[in-house]
Amino acid sequence: MAFYSSSVDAPVHVGQPSAPSVRPEKFLLFAVGKLNLALPIALVVKILPHGPSHGTGLSATGLVNLENRSVTMVDLYRRFFGVPQPPTAQTKQYFILTKNRSGEEFCLLVNNAPTLLDVLPQQIRQLPDSYRQNDTLQSASHVMLVEEKSEKLTVFLLDPDLLL
Numbered sequence: 001m002a003f004y005s006s007s008v009d010a011p012v013h014v015g016q017p018s019a020p021s022v023r024p025e026k027f028l029l030f031a032v033g034k035l036n037l038a039l040p041i042a043l044v045v046k047i048l049p050h051g052p053s054h055g056t057g058l059s060a061t062g063l064v065n066l067e068n069r070s071v072t073m074v075d076l077y078r079r080f081f082g083v084p085q086p087p088t089a090q091t092k093q094y095f096i097l098t099k100n101r102s103g104e105e106f107c108l109l110v111n112n113a114p115t116l117l118d119v120l121p122q123q124i125r126q127l128p129d130s131y132r133q134n135d136t137l138q139s140a141s142h143v144m145l146v147e148e149k150s151e152k153l154t155v156f157l158l159d160p161d162l163l164l
Contacts, residue, residue, distance in 0.1 A: 022120065022121055024118035024119055024120045025040065025041075025118070025119055025120075026040075026041040026042075026116060026117070026118055026119075027039065027040055027041060027117045027118075027119055027144070027157070028040075028041055028044050028047075028096065028115075028116060028117070029114060029115050029116070029117040029148070029155060030096070030110045030112065030113075030114035030115075031110075031111070031112055032076040032080060032111070033077055033080065033081060035080065035137075036154065036155040036156065037076070037140075037155065037157075037158055038117065038119075038144065038155050038156070038157050038158065039098055039157075039158055039160065040157075041116065043099055043100075043160055044097070044098050045097040045098060045099060045105060046097045047094055047095070047096055047113070047114060048066065048094065048095045048097060048107075049092070049093075049094060049095075050092070050093035050094055050095060050109065051064060051065075051066075051095070053073050053109070059078075060074055060075045060076075060078040061073065061074055061075070062075065064095065064107055066095075066097065066107070071097070071105050071106050071107055072106040072107070072164065073095065073106065073107040073109055074106060074107070074108050074163055074164070075109045076108055076109065077109070077111070079136075079139075079163075080136045080137065081136070082136075085109070085111060092112070092113070093110065093111055094109075094110050094111075094112075094113060094114070095107040095108065095109060095110075096108040096110060096114060098160055099160065100160040100161045100163070101160070101161055102161075104164070106160075106163070106164060108163070115148075117148065117155075119144050119146055123144050123145055123146055124142050124143075124144050124157065125143050125144075125145075126141065126142050127140055127141060127142060127143055127156075137156055138162065139158055139159055139162035139163045140156035140158055140159065141158075141159040141162070142156075142157040143155065143156055143157065144156075
């Protein structure tokens, strides 16, 4: 599977053997519950403070009005855990405006500010199909093993094409 590099939208094949001088790729890292998730930075449009969202409340998707348009919003907590995000007074919620490969923009609702992360291709591994078919993380395509603030993290790389 190829993700799109932030430089000139050239495909970057993650998890493939690479030359020793390969530069790290940039990813946006964020937590949803106890899950560490990431998106390729090339697919992130912007990060916005949480605003009102509209929907039935029966699914993980809703609608938000941004600037002069309406976009679909995905509540990742509800998508992965089946319940709405628990309210917390100590965290500020954000929308990550992203896009899939066909160019459709949509928002992901997250409870904490995301961070930028550099990851070398050899730190990225494709998830086995059997895992993806039997877990709620069906929208994750790869897993990254990274160190952030002296802590080793397992980070699931989301595929925006599988989130809508």
